[in-house]
Amino acid sequence: MNDKSKLLRQQLKSGSIVRVMGAHNGLGAKLIERAGFDAVWSSGLEISTAHALPDANILTMTETFEAARGIHEATALPVVCDCDTGYGNAANVKHMVRKYEAAGLAAAVMEDKIFPKVNSFIPGRQDLVSISEFCGKLRAAKEAQQTPGFMVFARVEALIAGLGMEEALRRARAYAEAGADGIVIHSKSSSPEEVLQFARAWDRPIPLVSIPTTYFKITAHELEKAGFRMVIYANQGLRASIRAMESAFRTICETGTTESLESQITPMKEVFELQGMKDMKADEERFSGRDPVQAVIPAGRDHQFQPDLKNLLEDKPLCMLDIQGKTLIERQMDALHSVGISKIHVITGHLREKIKADGAQLLFNPDYGKYQCAQSILFAREHLRQDTLVLYSDILFDRKILDRLLQSPHAITLVVDRSYRSLPFRDKTLDRVALEPLPVSASGRRLSLDLFKPVQRIGHRWEEEAAPTHEFVGIALFRRKGLAQLIEAWEDALEKFADSAFQEAPTAWQADLTDLLQYLVDRGIPVHSLEIDQGWSEIHSRTDYDRALTHFQTSSKSILV
Secondary structure, three states: OOHHHHHHHHHHHOOOOEEEEEEOOHHHHHHHHHHOOOEEEEOHHHHHHHOOOOOOOOOOHHHHHHHHHHHHHHOOOOEEEEOOOOOOOHHHHHHHHHHHHHOOOOEEEEEOEOOOOOOOOOOOOOOEOOHHHHHHHHHHHHHHOOOOOOEEEEEEOOOOOOOOHHHHHHHHHHHHHOOOOEEEEOOOOOOOHHHHHHHHHOOOOOOEEEOOOOOOOOOHHHHHHOOEEEEEEOOHHHHHHHHHHHHHHHHHHHHOOOHHHOOOOOOHHHHHHHHOHHHHHHHHHHHOOOOOEEEEEEOOOOOOOOHHHHHHOOOOOHHHOEEOOEEHHHHHHHHHHHOOOOOEEEEEOOOHHHOOOOOOEEEEOOOOOOOOHHHHHHOOHHHOOOEEEEEOOOEEEOHHHHHHHOOOOOOEEEEEEHHHHHOOOOOOOOOEEEEOOOOEOOOOOEOOOOOEEEEEEEEOOOOOOOOOOEEEEEEEEEOHHHHHHHHHHHHHHHHHHOOOOEOOEOOHHHOOHHHHHHHHHHOOOOOEEEEEOOOEEEOOOHHHHHHHHHHHHHOOOOOOO
16 A cells, blocks of 8 residues: 555544645645645646646546646645546556556546546536446456555536436445445535535445535535535636736736736745755755855945945945845855855844845854954854855855856865956055965976965055055855864964954954965965956945946846856
């Protein structure tokens, strides 16, 4: 007995009516499970309608079976399958049962109409097969069954065909004798009285099933009191989605924008959850053959050093600055996601309640106002157990930079921009870098092909004779070894320089990341660099902001993907 058929049998024996909702695909099944139903109805009407075809046996058994299997694979709930008339004679029924049972589906429902059938609510032809012929189909179905768990329900269409209550009861009793596991009594009346009368007269031990499509005022509790063991809401999900989609499509077509709909439609985050995207990304990381990488974004500072952005940042932190419809942090997270980094920690502080970063873990640093970047990053030290990309919250960048950076084999790698040398100004507040010179042959040719060059010095203060050649852009990759070195250096610095000058900072507590990196270099720990030539921008001024706005407004190749 498969687990789902066993579960359905247990539900039918419980004290409560089994509530079943119709679906035509895996997404519907997931929503049904999330809503709290007991089982899913693989609806022939819904499956046909999803193909824009009449519910009249136009689709083959294979097509409806594949839809049912997709529903089954998407949910932990039992799936009860609408199998119309069994897709032919007794031989077709046997084939159908073997397929559905082997796939793990819990039950099949067959109706006693002539093949090909027409939907029960269509006026006109509603012809039934003889009782003996349908009983033969039921016996064939039970003979084909391989396990005791799978169930075959007989759907009685006598009331639909206008043959009356006595004929409906006569057929149902015969079907029970032929081995049916349950009886679905179908009615197109707007009143539940027909099915309630049937239930009062029912004198067999097998369960009764109701499909209250037209007599929709009756409740599941009332059906349960009347003796029904299962209620199937066969098509309401499809009908609700048609109405919602029509309204949304019309609004978009008329207005030329989705703005008025965004608060009413499902956010993309929820779509990804339904798809199982989180599990897929986790599997990618586990089976990729490489260590997974996470990101840490320190976003707690007040950024008071940007006076000409003050009017834009009165009620929000810099990372929430809108750049053509997306916040700065959303654009950063888009780039991270594009290279497979989904585990993201954002260190918050200033106006933390305003930070929205769906999918990221927000870590509040209560000391954000007292200390600098190094303390903010190391505030997340308990999360620094895997390769980690540290990313300043005030920059935009091309995702190709991340592609190249993730190729670095070194314990610590910084992204540095060589275009600093060509800037018309030399801002002394920039994080400037000097790299170790590469070995050169007698002919003047460079001997090294390594893309990742050692860092000789990093910081803000430089003597006049010193010659910084690059700018640190605010992106650094720390492999596990590099994280251990960073944490050890931080703890050592706090022990020795908690109350005295540390590198360019008044104390170790006030250190920037650059101070800690230089401390590592001074201790002989290799820090490498990835050279780039533009492809990024900080947002430190109104000029920077306007440049970003222009880029995303006019460029078909966004900085972030």
